[in-house]
Amino acid sequence: MSMRCAVFASGGGSNFGALLDRKVKGDLHVDFVLMIGNNSKAAAFDRANSNNIPALHLAPSHFHSEEEYAQTMMNALTEAKAELIVLAGYMKKLPSRIVKEYHNKIVNIHPGLLPAFGGKGMYGINVHKAVLEYGAKVSGVTVHFVDEEYDHGPVIMQKTVAVLDDDDAETLASRVLEAEHDTYWRALEAIALGQISVEGRRVKIQSEVNSEN
Ligand code: GRF
Numbered sequence: 001m002s003m004r005c006a007v008f009a010s011g012g013g014s015n016f017g018a019l020l021d022r023k024v025k026g027d028l029h030v031d032f033v034l035m036i037g038n039n040s041k042a043a044a045f046d047r048a049n050s051n052n053i054p055a056l057h058l059a060p061s062h063f064h065s066e067e068e069y070a071q072t073m074m075n076a077l078t079e080a081k082a083e084l085i086v087l088a089g090y091m092k093k094l095p096s097r098i099v100k101e102y103h104n105k106i107v108n109i110h111p112g113l114l115p116a117f118g119g120k121g122m123y124g125i126n127v128h129k130a131v132l133e134y135g136a137k138v139s140g141v142t143v144h145f146v147d148e149e150y151d152h153g154p155v156i157m158q159k160t161v162a163v164l165d166d167d168d169a170e171t172l173a174s175r176v177l178e179a180e181h182d183t184y185w186r187a188l189e190a191i192a193l194g195q196i197s198v199e200g201r202r203v204k205i206q207s208e209v210n211s212e213n
Pocket of ligand 1: 012014111177
């Protein structure tokens with residue numbers, strides 16, 4: 001039985017697209033059983049629709065309280081029997097109830113090498129601008145479990161991307177995004193195959209998928 005994943009996305013969903021491609025290719029053995037987005041115009045909804053993945057538009061502003069919002073989200077996840085939540089460019093903080101219920105079962109991808117260039121406000125192009133402004137020579141990708149703090153949970157996988165002398169934030173962003181597309185599925189596959197163990201902050205992977213192929 002494949003691991004049942006719910007994808008949360010707010011925007012373009014290119015990471016979601018890359019995961020779907022890997023599944024089609026037979027590299028990634030998970031089932032995408034639900035997509036949740038907070039922005040009804042997100043292209044991720046089109047990807048869900050064209051792959052027959054049930055999609056739900058859920059925004060905190062639709063609800064009277066955080067409890068009601070969290071309960072609706074929880075109901076959808078339970079109904080879909082989601083075992084893992086995959087954040088793919090999801091811009092809203094998850095209700096803490098969900099973070100607790102899915103302890104070490106929520107993954108996120110960050111376009112930088114955490115713990116540098118992470119935290120509140122560090123998303124999208126802001127990360128790459130900060131990397132260039134700092135003068136860092138490497139940037140990269142971090143896949144991590146999600147806890148109550150932004151960009152803080154245990155690191156599952158990282159991949160470096162060299163910063164080039166003539167990079168601007170856009171060129172760096174596009175190479176990092178390419179690296180994201182080549183990294184996220186490897187982390188998910190390792191989780192799906194039960195190759196991941198977590199001890200405190202240390203995540204160990206016994207796997208083949210971690211290596212290039
Ligand atoms: C990616 O850079 C990801 O690291 C970040 O949000 C961006 C989403 O891009 N969390 P996309 O929607 O997957 O194209």
